[in-house]
Amino acid sequence: MKTNPSAAPADTSAPATVNHEDFHVGKFYEAINQYASEQRQKIKQEILDYKQKELEKATDQVLQEAYEMIQKEMANMTASIAREMAKKELEGRQALLKRRKAITEEVFNNAAKKLLDYANGPEYPEYLKKCALKMKPLFTVGDTVIYLREEDKKYEDLLEPLFGRCIFRIDRKIRLGGFWAESNTQGIVADETFDSLLENQRKWFAENTHMEIV
Incomplete structure (x- = not known):
């Protein structure tokens, strides 16, 4: 039997297998x-x-x-x-x-x-007289009590004829002058003392001199 030298040798190895595991x-x-x-x-x-x-x-x-x-x-x-x-x-x-x-x-x-x-001046007696004349029409019963300061006791004779029947008493609270009168029967009080007139000006003074503290 003739052989073909150019033919490739047959692969005698077993085919490769894949291990699935x-x-x-x-x-x-x-x-x-x-x-x-x-x-x-x-x-x-x-x-x-x-x-x-x-x-x-x-x-x-x-x-x-x-x-x-x-x-x-x-x-x-x-x-x-x-x-x-x-x-x-x-x-x-x-x-x-x-x-x-x-x-x-x-x-x-x-x-x-x-x-x-x-x-204490010369015009003061005339002032007292004017005050008495202003008050006189108010006091009509005859039980008028007039209060003066100690220094003005000497003016009782000036005031008594103007008021008619009245009595005089000393009020030591009056320091500056003037007088005040009252009638218990009539229930009237009239005050013309300098002390009261001056004190009544305090509120007016505070209000009109812009000295109110707010």
Whole structure:
């Protein structure tokens, strides 16, 4: 039998076979590794997210505490300023009241001196006479009591004819001059003392000299 030298030798080896069990095991491990890797990444991300949230929470807490501290300090400062202003206002009002009182007393003391000088002057008896003539029509019963200061007792003879029947008494509260009269029967009181006339001017003085403290 002739042979063909150029012909390729026949492949006598057995055909390759795939081990399906190894293939599936490899795929299983690959899937496990991939899952494990994904879980690691997920856990890392969760840790990062947690840290970020905690950081934000801590930051928010610090900011909140700082805000509350600022608000508290502002409230304390406002209250302190209000107290200081109230104190200054009170001190100012007290100073104004003190000054107003001093001015008022100075004015009225000077006025009292002028009235006292007038009561010791030559025109004073005529003033008493005019006051008596003005009062006389009011007192008609004859029980009139006339009150004078001690220094004016000498004018009883001047006033008695003008009033008719009356009695005189000394009123030590009268310091500046003038007199006042009353009738118990008629229930009438008429006051022409310098002391009362001057005292009645105090309210008018305060209102018209813009010295009211509000």
